[in-house]
Amino acid sequence: MSLTPQLVLFEEDHKKLVAVSERLTHDANAKAVFLIDRNGQLVTEAGELKGIDTTSLSSLVAGNVAATTGLAKVIGEPDFPIHFHQGERDNVHITLVAQRIIMVVIFDDRSSLGLVRLRVKKAGQKLSQIFDEIFKRAESDDGADSPFAEISEDDIDNLFSD
């Protein structure tokens, strides 16, 4: 049905991604690191900002990246791979990983743009490898082990019973 395969994330994937994100948070002196699917769905989070509304954050970041990517095409660039928003207290650094994933780093004046850039580069390579594997697996997967292969009409109806 779709050009890009469905994103299926297992526990082991999650652990690996969180490990890299936590490492990045630490090495970059950042407040938080979020990995978000380009469609606006949160994949993992790390760091100290855990209390915030990550669902809103994810959809807005994805909208932001979609809009700037559209803008890039208009002026003849393939993409803007890095976005940076500077705030009074917190700054947001956004990069694309493995074409489909958005890495968001939030940092304040305990860090610097230079340091974040440097650390993001290294972490980005590791994350790309992990995601490439995830996507490769999704492409070859025939969907047999999807938890939804087994659900019945009744299961679906029950969701709407009230």
Next chain:
Amino acid sequence: MAFINYSAREINCKLVYYGPGLCGKTTNLKYIYEKTAGEAKGKMISLATETERTLFFDFLPLSLGEIRGFKTRFHLYTVPGQVFYDASRKLILKGVDGVVFVADSQEERYEANIESLDNLRGNLREQGYHIDKIPWVLQYNKRDLPNSIPVEELREALNPTGKILDFEASAQTGTGVFETLKALAKLVLTELKRGNK
């Protein structure tokens, strides 16, 4: 396309409300937001102009409950219906799992409905989707207005084969809003069950 997260034991699907300008897409989401219990919904985000026309999108996250131990989450989006926002509509359609096409039943919007459905078809095709292959439902909105035309006429124009599930609605009062959403959610989950990709 849906995101299945075994680690968090949840499944995320993206539903998009499409249709001509002022047909009532945002009103659908507002009603769903108002009538959904606190723990089942997240914040509604509206990126709109000063006159409340959708500029980029509205966003409303919902969780419907569990299926076999997996939380089902639906991310509802609306597109901006005004013709000149086509670039934004294309962006929002990316990764869609299902579409509600909201038609405006008023006589003077008859052609706008047809054009918007053509626009949806074209924008899906650009992304390699065929409208016949994705879950979608139709909503004939604003049935409360005196200048709305008979449903049969709308059906003939927008659903000539009668194969698409369609619903009469009045988003302002909420009639038909949840029926439409549930029908689409069901189609999307059924599609996932078939393991279609």
